Amino acid sequence: MPTRLKPAAAPAKRPAAVPPEAAVNRRADLVRVAARLFREKGFHGTTTRDIADAVGMRSGSPFYHFANKHELLMAVMEEGLRLGLDRIAAALADTSMTPTERFQTLVRTHYGILHDTGSDFIPVMLYDWHTLPAEYKRSIIELKDGYDAIWQRTLDELHAQGLLRADAKLARLMILGAINFSVTWYRAKPRSAKHASLDVLAAQTVALVLQP
């Protein structure tokens, strides 16, 4: 008859009473930390306890902010797409750019979205998209469609100008695929000096697919 062992450790001290708007900060902490851990170890490879530990909560407390683990995953993806759309909007704010310049900007911005410090949200979406139950996917797909549409507009223009030799829709899938796949091989800030920077990566990507 195995009796459940209770930790003999002293009970944790309660933190000081929290300010009113702290809950949303704690929620944001959970999303940010979940993104990092999901990216490193995958959704199923990360436990809700790992996430709670990393933000200094007890194991049951994340469920005060999220009904279940999948909603945490959804929040990570939503945050990533919202941040990504913001970054794209800011980068394309100058409306005088040529289609080629817009394309260069999109490519460089997307590399940043994948590899800048703290940018773990979109990689999680790329890794664990198939893990999200269909009912959670709807709202994410809406955001993702907005993201794709921005790319598609520019690629359509490039195609019309004869600067893109493939079908514009397949070109979008292939170019974003080429960039997205860098999450499997690119390491930010390695010791080696001959490592390609994101600027170089972006320039080479553009050179590969755009007609001179």
Next chain:
Amino acid sequence: MPTRLKPAAAPAKRPAAVPPEAAVNRRADLVRVAARLFREKGFHGTTTRDIADAVGMRSGSPFYHFANKHELLMAVMEEGLRLGLDRIAAALADTSMTPTERFQTLVRTHYGILHDTGSDFIPVMLYDWHTLPAEYKRSIIELKDGYDAIWQRTLDELHAQGLLRADAKLARLMILGAINFSVTWYRAKPRSAKHASLDVLAAQTVALVLQP
């Protein structure tokens, strides 16, 4: 005091004694079924019981063939790379091909390796590479390096001929990335007639990156 409930079901009948070489067939069954399930649900999303069920074994029996779940994952990846290398070698058997023809062949073959019926091994490697412990990766990396080298030779030649405008090594990463990423969006044999075939996909990929 919860007493463990034992199933009241009749004990399963032992199957007839197996022929001597059957063990290797059963092992191959496990690898093939594991590849399919790992692809569909991921490594952590698939239980060893799922795999045992799918081949008609009891839950403990896969561990007669594999020391642990990770060795099953490694076997899936190894099988995929071996099959892939075989397919490439067969496809490139004609030594009179130009670099452009070899490139077209490599691209088309790789799409088949990802999307042909029963070709679940390499997609598993793409999805769950980061799940494999480092000590298991060594032998896989060796096979993978061989695969990459074949691509690199052809891309170097294309670059020398001025048919590829990006650095040849980055071009390999980006082109294989563009193709590999199709595992996230391409569905084989859909109902829709306007769906791109692998032939079309391959031709468009070549058109996108190769200078006319």
Next chain:
DNA sequence: CCTACCGATCGGTAGG
């Protein structure tokens, strides 16, 4: 957000 907990499941094993 913590305490205290549970039901289910999971990878894996001993022995045949």
Next chain:
DNA sequence: CCTACCGATCGGTAGG
């Protein structure tokens, strides 16, 4: 390869 099992862990919950 099956039987019979276990130790550990996991997502999640009731109540404060």
